[in-house]
Amino acid sequence: MKIRLDNVVKTFETFRAVHGVSLEIESGELVALLGPSGSGKTTILRMVAGLEYADAGHIYFGAEDATDIPVRDRGVGFVFQHYALFPHMTVAENIAFGMKVSKQRRDKTAIDARVADLLRLVQLEGLAERFPGQISGGQRQRVALARALAVDPKVLLLDEPFGALDANVRRDLRRWLREIHQELGITTLFVTHDQEEALDLADRVVILDKGQIVQQGTPEEVCRNPASAFVMNFLGDTNRISAAVAGGIARLGEAQIPAPGFADGPVEIFLRPSDLGWSSSGAGIPATVARVIDRPAGRRILALTATGEAVELDVAPETQVSAREQGIITIERARVYAAG
């Protein structure tokens, strides 16, 4: 089912959470709403579900205007951040809930068979009779997903689905959710503040800031071409250094960075730590090492430039470097944005 948001606005008391957001999600697509807290991403998700009503604008499910359809008739599957499993029901009863309260009558054997299918899908066959308090967080998350899928939703909505889990469990569940999505082909929209999660899982990433969409595209598009300093900053570690453009070239120490299309004047240059190198000579920014942090993938140098700006850079694990050493930061890639 294709979903379309048309200029949707939502205001809470005095705080405007969502400013005129328009968005299209193709049928069968897996889309991430990515943004910092307060960016309105959860509010958008809840409006799609019908848990909040839009103050203005429309939400379409396919050709149908779903803006005013109440949540219980909207046919969405919603997975809550903290799962919201019914604590007094077993895993099987939780999954069966939607089928039991449905207007569409099903007999008990049909419900039991469907519950068994879903338990197999989420790989929890042995846990049907357990209560939510007796299983792990990752298992609860899978029960929540099975429960949402039990009512054959047109759309699957997930609110920070892996937020409350350990890093390892999170990575496994992410891959697993991707597989389930491929198997079922259900239109899926999920909210996250974790850029790695969004990039890892989604077909398309929608980046939000202060209630507005600032960029959307495939993970490749948003990573390679961040539309603004905010996106650049939000998608990963970055160094921000002020510089001046003269004749289409920005200068940082000895380094020259092409800045086509920028008028002469101040700009901000964003540098990813992995796009920088450490060398004893060459064209770059002279700096002094303040500290070296060792990580499994390599070494991170915290350096201070001659002009007093702190810069972080990642170098290969073999690099010999220690605190108070002087050298040159070389620049492989940089992005220039207007100062502001």
Next chain:
Amino acid sequence: MARRILPGFPLALGITLVYVSIIVVLPLGALVFKAASLGFEDYWRIVSSPRAVASYRVTALSALAATVFNLVFGMALAWVLVRYRFPGRRFIDALVDLPFALPTAVAGIALTTLFAENGWFGQALAQAGIKVAYTPLGIMVAMAFTSLPFIVRTVQPVLEDLDPALEEAAQTLGGSDRSIFLRVILPLLAPALLAGLSLSFARSLGEFGAIIFIAGNQPMSTEITALLAFIRLEEYDYQAAAAIASVLLITAFLMLAITNILQARALRYTARG
């Protein structure tokens, strides 16, 4: 072993045991002992006399009615206090405790004044042909008044802790308001409701001060069990008083036991395994 800082187990247990013995076990023991000194036949004659049985009936039925009334009204009150924000909410919240704070005799006199045939409520009700003061209905009103806080105060904190996402989840799954209430909210409130119900019922069984003013205290019709025990005491018939009181005691214990069993069943899901 970690060092304990606060009082320590022997001292804490000692104080607890002494306190429980002096305040709870000893008086109850004395009561049972006194009643037991009667011998079975005399005991049975006293507790099964028509006047005593009539008092059990009116006490138990009124307490039951008052508890059912409080179940509905107390839950509604707790719901409104937890779920909505309105001017005067804190004031109403404070008012709920009034029946606890008020001397029960004061409550009894106030209710009698209101419900007597020339009182504000009494006049209106008399026109509808309903008589409250000096009837079992009056007993029920007094019991409902004094035991209202139990249900409200046991349900309120549980309702406050109820995750709103549970109701939202049930909604997204297509649940109607009715099925969400019956299948999700009510079962989760059940343990608290049971606790409140049993406290409310037990308090109603034993209520004395508020009732004797409004009940009329006619033997065989509006005389409650606690009053009958009191009358025997006034007659210096300590054994009969103890015998009648023991019936209340046994009922209270049974109630407690049943509630505990029901509560354990309702809380089955919290067991780890």
